Amino acid sequence: MLVMPISVIMLFKYGPYWLEDKQILEANNAKEQVNLSANQFDTLFIDSIEVNSTQKAADNSIVIEPEDLDFPYAFSLLTRMMFVSIALGFAWNYPFKLYFRKKRRLQQPSAKLELFCRKWLLKVPHVNALIIGFGFATALTFMAFEIYGTSFKSDTTFDFFQQFFFISTLGAILTIIFVYFWFRHRVRFIYLEHVFDSVSLYKTTTTKYRDHIVRRLWINSLMTTLLPLTIVIFYLSLTKTFISEVGAPNLNKDQITVLFGKYVSIIDQSSLFQSEHLFYVNAIDSLLMFIGIFTGILISIIYLFFFVNWTHYSIVIPLREVVEKMRQPIDNELDRLAILRTDDEIGELANGYNEMALRITNNIRTLSQITEANQRFVPVQFLQMLDKESITDVSVGDQIQKVMTVLFVDIRSFTSLSEQLSPKENFDFLNEYLGFMEPVIRAHHGFVDKFIGDSIMALFHQKPEDAIDAAIEMREQLKLFNERLIAEGKPPIETGAGIHTGILILGVVGGEGRMETTVISDAVNLASRLEGLTRTYNTPIIVSEATIFSLATHNSYKTTFIDEVFVKGRTGSVKIYSIDGHCNEHEKSSLKPALDERITKLKTIVSDLVQKNELLYPYHNLAHTMDVFQAATNSGIYHSFEGEELIILQAAALLHETGMSWGTENHEEKSTRFAEQVLPQLGFNPEQVNRVNQLIMATKMPQEPFDLCSSILCDSDLDYLGRPDYVPISSRLREEWIMQNGYPTDMRVWLLTQIDFLTQHQYFTDFSRQRRESKKNENLLHIKSHLALMDKLETSEDKTSSKPKTPEEL
Numbered sequence: 033m034l035v036m037p038i039s040v041i042m043l044f045k046y047g048p049y050w051l052e053d054k055q056i057l058e059a060n061n062a063k064e065q066v067n068l069s070a071n072q073f074d075t076l077f078i079d080s081i082e083v084n085s086t087q088k089a090a091d092n093s094i095v096i097e098p099e100d101l102d103f104p105y106a107f108s109l110l111t112r113m114m115f116v117s118i119a120l121g122f123a124w125n126y127p128f129k130l131y132f133r134k135k136r137r138l139q140q141p142s143a144k145l146e147l148f149c150r151k152w153l154l155k156v157p158h159v160n161a162l163i164i165g166f167g168f169a170t171a172l173t174f175m176a177f178e179i180y181g182t183s184f185k186s187d188t189t190f191d192f193f194q195q196f197f198f199i200s201t202l203g204a205i206l207t208i209i210f211v212y213f214w215f216r217h218r219v220r221f222i223y224l225e226h227v228f229d230s231v232s233l234y235k236t237t238t239t240k241y242r243d244h245i246v247r248r249l250w251i252n253s254l255m256t257t258l259l260p261l262t263i264v265i266f267y268l269s270l271t272k273t274f275i276s277e278v279g280a281p282n283l284n285k286d287q288i289t290v291l292f293g294k295y296v297s298i299i300d301q302s303s304l305f306q307s308e309h310l311f312y313v314n315a316i317d318s319l320l321m322f323i324g325i326f327t328g329i330l331i332s333i334i335y336l337f338f339f340v341n342w343t344h345y346s347i348v349i350p351l352r353e354v355v356e357k358m359r360q361p362i363d364n365e366l367d368r369l370a371i372l373r374t375d376d377e378i379g380e381l382a383n384g385y386n387e388m389a390l391r392i393t394n395n396i397r398t399l400s401q402i403t404e405a406n407q408r409f410v411p412v413q414f415l416q417m418l419d420k421e422s423i424t425d426v427s428v429g430d431q432i433q434k435v436m437t438v439l440f441v442d443i444r445s446f447t448s449l450s451e452q453l454s455p456k457e458n459f460d461f462l463n464e465y466l467g468f469m470e471p472v473i474r475a476h477h478g479f480v481d482k483f484i485g486d487s488i489m490a491l492f493h494q495k496p497e498d499a500i501d502a503a504i505e506m507r508e509q510l511k512l513f514n515e516r517l518i519a520e521g522k523p524p525i526e527t528g529a530g531i532h533t534g535i536l537i538l539g540v541v542g543g544e545g546r547m548e549t550t551v552i553s554d555a556v557n558l559a560s561r562l563e564g565l566t567r568t569y570n571t572p573i574i575v576s577e578a579t580i581f582s583l584a585t586h587n588s589y590k591t592t593f594i595d596e597v598f599v600k601g602r603t604g605s606v607k608i609y610s611i612d613g614h615c616n617e618h619e620k621s622s623l624k625p626a627l628d629e630r631i632t633k634l635k636t637i638v639s640d641l642v643q644k645n646e647l648l649y650p651y652h653n654l655a656h657t658m659d660v661f662q663a664a665t666n667s668g669i670y671h672s673f674e675g676e677e678l679i680i681l682q683a684a685a686l687l688h689e690t691g692m693s694w695g696t697e698n699h700e701e702k703s704t705r706f707a708e709q710v711l712p713q714l715g716f717n718p719e720q721v722n723r724v725n726q727l728i729m730a731t732k733m734p735q736e737p738f739d740l741c742s743s744i745l746c747d748s749d750l751d752y753l754g755r756p757d758y759v760p761i762s763s764r765l766r767e768e769w770i771m772q773n774g775y776p777t778d779m780r781v782w783l784l785t786q787i788d789f790l791t792q793h794q795y796f797t798d799f800s801r802q803r804r805e806s807k808k809n810e811n812l813l814h815i816k817s818h819l820a821l822m823d824k825l826e827t828s829e830d831k832t833s834s835k836p837k838t839p840e841e842l
Contacts, residue, residue, distance in 0.1 A: 110168075113167035113171040114168070120166075121160050121164065124160065125160070127145060128223070131149045132223070135226055154219065157212045157214075157215040157216040160212070160215050161208050161209075161212040164211050165204070168200075168204035168207070169204075175193070175197050175200065179197055217342045217345065217346070220374060225371055245347065245377050245378065249343070251339065350371075350378045354382055354385050357369065357370050358385075369389055369390070372386070430540045432539065433655050434493060435654075435655065435658050436534075437495075437531060437532070438489065438492075438499075438531070438536070438555050438556050438558075439473075439499045439503060439529060440487060440530045440559045440562070441488040441503070441528070442487040443486040443487075443525050444525070444526045444527060446525075449525065462486060465486075465513060466483065466488070468513045473490045473506075476502040477492065477493075477494050477498045478491060487563075489560075491538075495584070496582045497583060497588070499531050500531060500575065500589060500611055503573045503611065506527070507527075507573075513525075528563050528566030528567060528571075528572060528573075528574075529572060530559045530561065530563030530565070530573075530575075531559060531562065532555050532562060532578060533576065533579040533662075534555030534558070534578060535658070535757075536556065537552045537760070539552070553757075554755070558599060561599040565599075569594055569595070569608075571594070571612075573612075574610055574611075575608070576606055577607035577609070577666060578662055580609050584632050589611050589612075589613070590614070591610070591612075592610045592612065593608075593609055594609060596608075628682075630714045631679060631686070633714055634710070638686045638687065638690060641690055641693055642689070645693055648772070649772070650767045651764040651767070652768065656689065656761075657686060659751065659752065660688065660748045661682060663748035664681050665678075665685075667744045667797060667800065668681045668682070670799045671740060671797070676720070677741065680723050680724055681727070681745060683707075684724045684727035684745055685748060687707045687724065690702075690703045690706045690707075691706060693706075700728055701729075704728050707724050708721055730745060731745060731749050735750075735796075740797070743796035747800035750795075753790065753793060753811065754800070759814075780819065783815055787812065790808060790812040
């Protein structure tokens with residue numbers, strides 16, 4: 033692009049000089065012929081004819097010398113070598129073209145082709161530059177030999193060829209540079225990620241970077257300033273004409289004025305004309321100069337556009353990729369890494385980022401592995417219930433009260449079995465057995481709280497059906513485990529499972545040096561006792577009455593009432609049921625649901641309402657409501673309540689504290705108004721709503737029951753007074769009074785209030801008196817002992833403070 037317009041302008045420039053040189057040469061040849069003829073014996077007439085004919089021929093024709101044909105041949109050779117280079121480049125680049133064509137068509141390239149492309153892709157810029165350089169070097173070498181290896185008859189021809197050689201050399205250099213940077217840009221920003229694997233894309237094996245941004249900036253600066261300046265200087269030198277060539281100093285006044293303009297009056301013309309360095313540009317040469325400069329600048333702008341664009345891409349795109357990788361939350365490890373596209377400081381930055389990202393990824397993976405390992409010791413569900421995101425957030429004293437279902441599973445006669453095994457065999461046996469059972473618990477939304485020897489203690493916080501389903505499936509897994517034992521020549525084993533639903537306190541106990549998550553509740557002890565009863569009643573799964581009446585889908589299981597038993601650690605009796613599996617459709621229709629559908633929906637409504645005020649009421653919360661509901665249900669069944677009578681009792685138990693959501697004062701009346709809004713929507717008629725409201729009002733302090741149903745509800749509302757968990761529950765009541773009613777914080781005042789209340793309180797039903805009266809009296813004695821101890825300590829402190837001081841103390 034640069035050589036072609038300059039060649040045309042050079043032909044226009046040197047054309048007149050060539051014609052002038054040719055005429056001079058022909059005239060010189062004619063004179064030589066005249067001199068030769070004068071020495072011969074020819075006549076003067078013949079000589080004059082020859083001279084005239086020679087001069088006439090010189091005036092009317094130009095003889096083409098062999099050196100005049102060198103330019104077309106040189107230009108043709110340069111063009112042919114350029115096409116040869118293009119053909120060689122096409123042959124070299126064809127495998128890459130074939131590779132990317134297959135990639136675009138989602139075809140798998142051959143292994144040989146893929147290996148070739150990976151090996152040579154980064155060398156594509158150098159090879160293509162060498163190919164195009166070879167063609168230009170061949171043509172330029174020939175031109176240099178023709179110019180400097182032979183003599184020219186015409187100085188104009190020599191000057192023309194010399195300038196054409198220089199401009200061709202400059203064009204060749206610029207073309208080679210352009211080809212190199214063109215292919216380097218395409219390799220780095222288009223082809224790279226489609227050829228190399230992840231390791232090659234994101235890592236470098238070199239420690240020292242070969243390229244530098246400052247070099248590219250220097251190249252851009254030189255291209256921006258030097259290339260246009262060179263073109264201007266070249267055209268200026270090409271179009272100039274020295275004054276000595278126009279006959280100076282034999283110039284007339286007008287010619288001098290045209291050459292020097294208004295400076296004629298202030299310069300010494302005699303010395304001026306003696307200078308050989310002064311020149312001027314005539315009108316035609318000026319036009320050629322402006323055309324040449326415009327064409328050259330236009331070509332330079334196009335050239336510079338590509339170079340600036342490539343430099344922009346080589347800096348901005350890698351930086352943008354690094355920034356995007358920093359901002360993107362990507363799960364895949366390699367998606368976090370930036371592609372190393374350059375081998376300069378930007379590439380060094382990307383490589384440093386990749387090393388940092390890999391270290392962070394490895395640290396995250398290590399932390400994830402540690403977290404997963406910790407979750408095997410402390411289940412993530414446990415942390416979630418404590419409202420902790422990580423085990424690092426856990427501290428001693430963290431706790432929460434929640435209604436949950438406890439599942440205890442134990443291997444029967446494991447002691448006699450373990451005596452036959454070595455310690456290692458015992459460990460292997462237990463791990464294999466637990467490997468069958470633990471996934472079943474997780475599959476049913478539960479988690480293992482702890483392994484106690486051969487026993488499993490699991491907790492289910494969503495619904496009690498999950499615990500029963502897990503126990504049934506664990507029986508199926510036990511069959512598979514026994515089949516393996518029999519295949520190994522070992523005797524099969526049998527297990528028992530106990531399930532109970534109740535209020536649990538989950539928390540963290542211990543000290544700063546050693547902590548442990550644990551569950552504290554009578555429900556845990558009862559579930560363990562029920563598991564022990566599976567041996568007595570020879571049934572694999574035993575559930576408590578509380579679990580049965582907590583089911584929303586009681587008719588989905590084959591349940592059988594076994595007995596009403598007293599277990600160690602509990603003063604009251606417990607009704608127990610066996611679970612023999614799931615019911616089929618025919619069996620489901622023959623059973624009555626444990627909870628009426630209306631009660632199930634009411635539980636959801638009440639739970640959503642009460643949970644909104646958990647922080648305001650440490651005592652009157654969802655746990656208290658469910659506690660009263662469970663106690664009322666158990667007592668109602670004990671008194672043979674069923675149908676509508678049991679539903680009315682359960683509805684009153686669920687609704688009796690809902691008025692607390694609108695304030696503590698007269699909350700029973702507020703609860704009745706809420707019942708009047710909700711119950712009709714669930715299908716309760718006005719008579720049933722009025723009955724529920726009467727039961728709610730009976731719980732207002734002082735309690736005034738008017739029949740058995742209201743007596744059951746009143747006893748259930750204060751059921752905790754005769755239970756082992758009286759102290760923590762009463763402490764929450766004290767905390768609530770302090771928060772809501774401005775109750776005194778003095779512990780003595782609280783203890784006196786509790787002593788007075790427990791002394792006057794009485795249960796109204798035989799069911800509660802038999803189960804709770806004895807423990808209530810124990811709790812009363814405990815409070816009195818606590819108060820007496822406080823009095824004793826205060827008396828001792830008073831005596832110490834009133835005792836006279838000895839002289840030594842003074």
